[in-house]
Amino acid sequence: METLSRTELYYGRRDSLRRDVELRAGPLSMDFDPETGSLHRIRLGEQEILRGIYGAVRDKNWGTVPPSLSNLRMEIQGQAFHLSFLVECKRRQINFLWRGVISGDAQGTVHFRMEGEALSTFLSNRIGLCALYSIRECAGQPLHVERVDGTTEKEEFPLYISPHHPVRSIRAISHEVVPGLSAEVRFEGAVFEMEDQRNWTDASFKIYSMPLDLPFPVEVKQGARVVQSITLALGGKSIPQAAVAQPKASLVVISLDQCQPSPLPRIGLGLSGQEPSLSVTDRERLKALNLSHLRVDLALSGPDWTGVFGRAVAHARALETPLEAALFLSDSGEQELANLAEELHRIGPWIATWLVFHEREKSTSERWVRLARRHLASYAPRASIGAGSYANFAELNREHPPIDVLDLVCYPVNPQMHTFSNDTLAETLEVQGSTVRNARRFVAGRPLAVTPVTLKPPPRPGVRGTRPEVEHGELPSGVDVRQMSLFGACWTLGSLKYLAEAGVHSVTYYETTGWKGVMQGEQTPHAPGPFPDVAGAVFPMYHALADAGEFAGGEVAPSHSSAPLRVEGLVLREGTRIRVLLMNLTGEVQCVRLAVAAFGRRVRVRNLDESNAGQAMRDPETYRKERGCLMETRAGCVELGLLPYAVARVDSVEEN
Numbered sequence: 061m062e063t064l065s066r067t068e069l070y071y072g073r074r075d076s077l078r079r080d081v082e083l084r085a086g087p088l089s090m091d092f093d094p095e096t097g098s099l100h101r102i103r104l105g106e107q108e109i110l111r112g113i114y115g116a117v118r119d120k121n122w123g124t125v126p127p128s129l130s131n132l133r134m135e136i137q138g139q140a141f142h143l144s145f146l147v148e149c150k151r152r153q154i155n156f157l158w159r160g161v162i163s164g165d166a167q168g169t170v171h172f173r174m175e176g177e178a179l180s181t182f183l184s185n186r187i188g189l190c191a192l193y194s195i196r197e198c199a200g201q202p203l204h205v206e207r208v209d210g211t212t213e214k215e216e217f218p219l220y221i222s223p224h225h226p227v228r229s230i231r232a233i234s235h236e237v238v239p240g241l242s243a244e245v246r247f248e249g250a251v252f253e254m255e256d257q258r259n260w261t262d263a264s265f266k267i268y269s270m271p272l273d274l275p276f277p278v279e280v281k282q283g284a285r286v287v288q289s290i291t292l293a294l295g296g297k298s299i300p301q302a303a304v305a306q307p308k309a310s311l312v313v314i315s316l317d318q319c320q321p322s323p324l325p326r327i328g329l330g331l332s333g334q335e336p337s338l339s340v341t342d343r344e345r346l347k348a349l350n351l352s353h354l355r356v357d358l359a360l361s362g363p364d365w366t367g368v369f370g371r372a373v374a375h376a377r378a379l380e381t382p383l384e385a386a387l388f389l390s391d392s393g394e395q396e397l398a399n400l401a402e403e404l405h406r407i408g409p410w411i412a413t414w415l416v417f418h419e420r421e422k423s424t425s426e427r428w429v430r431l432a433r434r435h436l437a438s439y440a441p442r443a444s445i446g447a448g449s450y451a452n453f454a455e456l457n458r459e460h461p462p463i464d465v466l467d468l469v470c471y472p473v474n475p476q477m478h479t480f481s482n483d484t485l486a487e488t489l490e491v492q493g494s495t496v497r498n499a500r501r502f503v504a505g506r507p508l509a510v511t512p513v514t515l516k517p518p519p520r521p522g523v524r525g526t527r528p529e530v531e532h533g534e535l536p537s538g539v540d541v542r543q544m545s546l547f548g549a550c551w552t553l554g555s556l557k558y559l560a561e562a563g564v565h566s567v568t569y570y571e572t573t574g575w576k577g578v579m580q581g582e583q584t585p586h587a588p589g590p591f592p593d594v595a596g597a598v599f600p601m602y603h604a605l606a607d608a609g610e611f612a613g614g615e616v617a618p619s620h621s622s623a624p625l626r627v628e629g630l631v632l633r634e635g636t637r638i639r640v641l642l643m644n645l646t647g648e649v650q651c652v653r654l655a656v657a658a659f660g661r662r663v664r665v666r667n668l669d670e671s672n673a674g675q676a677m678r679d680p681e682t683y684r685k686e687r688g689c690l691m692e693t694r695a696g697c698v699e700l701g702l703l704p705y706a707v708a709r710v711d712s713v714e715e716n
Contacts, residue, residue: 062593069705070545070546070547071541072541072542072543078094080100081094084140084164085141085169086165086166090102094132097127097147099113109197110193110245111192112190114192116268116478117154118187120183120277125154126151132144133145142162144160146159156179156182156187158174159176160173160174161173169291171289172290178284181282182279183279184278186268187270188250191247192264194264195258202236203233204242207230220498221495222256222259223259223457226255226265227253229251230251230253233254238299243293243295247267249288252271254267261477261488261495262478263490312627312651313621314619314622314627314628316655316656322562322615323615325559326352327609328354328355329355329570330357332576332581333571342582347379349602349606351609352381352412353383353568354375354572355385355512356386358387359419360388360396369385372385373407383413384566385411389419393432400435404440412443414443416428416445423448423449423461426464444467444468446469447469448471452477455471463503469503469509471511473495475515476515489624490558492555496510496563508564509568510559510566510568511567513559514538514569516538541592543570544580544599546668549705553604555567557628561619569601578598578605580594580599597678600676603668603676608630608632608641610639616630617631625646626646626650627642627702628645629641636712638659640654646705647704650701653699659710659712661692662713663693663698663710664687664688665691667702667706667709669702671703688709
């Protein structure tokens with residue numbers, strides 16, 4: 061493995077991220093992203109009014125075409141600004157160019173205009189502006205809606221995750237920001253509606269154009285134009301000065317909540333799509349994670365599922381773990397399950413869980429579960445039979461699973477259905493726990509399995525590609541360079557924190573080895589391209605899961621962060637042992653006060669950051685033996701400085 065640059069260690073990229081530009085519009089502050097041309101976190105003091113405004117071009121499969129920004133011009137004068145730029149959205153047949161103009165004035169009015177033209181003919185599901193409202197500030201709060209036909213109504217932002225569109229036919233909406241002060245957002249150029257993006261773990265309600273009850277995709281002819289605008293304006297009484305002048309606290313405080321702890325979920329990994337077999341080193345490193353299962357996806361209508369199954373059985377035996385077998389059936393499910401039953405008796409695998417799906421159903425219907433139970437229950441009577449959605453929580457929320465015939469309910473999680481920056485990925489963490497709590501409302505006490513958790517959407521049902529190749533400088537579908545980064549480790553721990561605190565039964569992360577794994581794997585050849593050279597190494601997320609895996613069978617104590625988008629903490633307990641895993645979710649140094657009275661007089665602290673991550677990746681065995689340095693606590697507190705995207709392990713020390 062070559063020496064990795066600091067930015068590669070941070071988030072997998074060789075180039076540095078462009079810093080957001082801070083803007084003011086009178087009493088409002090906000091951030092402009094010069095890479096995407098979007099506004100983020102429009103706020104009054106620390107009170108967020110809008111999570112963001114941005115333009116999006118979606119292809120016929122709902123994929124977002126990455127924007128490329130140029131010709132940025134900025135006029136910033138104290139409490140007002142005017143920006144203009146060009147955005148090219150070009151991928152395969154799609155070529156769409158739009159001009160953005162954003163302005164803000166001293167009265168707190170913000171105007172975002174998009175003027176675009178199709179430079180080719182293509183199919184698209186959506187083109188236009190979107191506005192995002194924060195879940196934390198808005199869920200359950202009232203709002204006033206002006207419809208396209210001019211009528212007005214009182215509505216509310218959904219408290220629970222809404223499976224369908226809570227508000228339609230929007231011309232303008234307004235809500236109260238602080239008592240007596242409202243924020244109106246007006247939409248022009250199309251018909252807009254709202255969806256609850258918690259269904260895909262986004263931390264926002266989204267207002268977008270091209271309503272979903274219209275046919276899609278639509279053919280966008282070359283030369284077609286799209287002109288839309290969104291305007292935010294404040295109304296009501298004068299703005300309280302205290303609401304504006306609230307400086308952001310520099311110290312992040314992590315403390316324990318006074319709530320019952322939850323069992324640490326059973327943690328597993330997916331079968332690698334790249335590794336034909338596990339080397340001795342790979343096997344021993346994976347066994348050190350204390351895995352509870354290995355997931356394998358079997359497309360039983362395909363020609364090669366027996367080979368995939370045989371490889372999964374061999375890997376599971378090498379790791380001494382049972383299988384979580386996800387079965388994707390076609391309409392010939394009866395014969396496919398009969399064939400599987402024969403294969404089971406031939407090779408005798410250890411099965412912990414069956415997950416039953418139909419390749420054309422996004423949420424499994426009762427017929428296929430009953431069929432699977434009839435064919436499989438006699439082979440492994442203790443194995444759980446589960447079902448749900450292979451797509452996302454939205455499908456489970458819209459079509460509830462057949463609870464009466466299930467032992468558990470499952471659905472996957474990934475943070476990149478709509479946006480892709482480090483900041484927006486961090487925003488999805490809290491919502492993962494919300495999906496679990498919402499699912500409990502309709503699963504009648506059945507255990508919940510979140511499987512798989514991946515950084516990018518997984519491929520279609522049951523498909524596992526062969527070894528990915530780099531073409532034209534692009535990564536294969538489903539691969540994110542942040543897989544090998546410190547950010548990837550922080551995001552993984554944040555995911556585990558929120559899923560565990562919500563009481564999920566089990567969770568399956570990523571794959572064992574390869575570009576979508578927790579380590580590169582010794583037998584995976586290096587291919588030149590955007591993915592950094594980490595041949596033979598483990599990824600930082602490996603150490604994150606290993607630190608959690610040492611508490612397998614233990615429990616998770618709920619904790620609270622004063623700034624959850626900056627630093628979070630996962631608190632693990634087993635008997636008298638306590639471990640807190642802190643994660644810096646930002647590219648800046650963060651000062652943290654950890655308040656855990658049960659720690660005693662001293663703690664041991666071991667960091668994983670830019671100073672030692674390269675060595676920890678190359679020689680994980682030596683790193684894992686490091687106990688960390690002793691630190692004194694004061695009144696049950698310890699203060700730490702975390703480098704960008706660092707993970708800190710803080711362990712209790714037994715007093716003599």
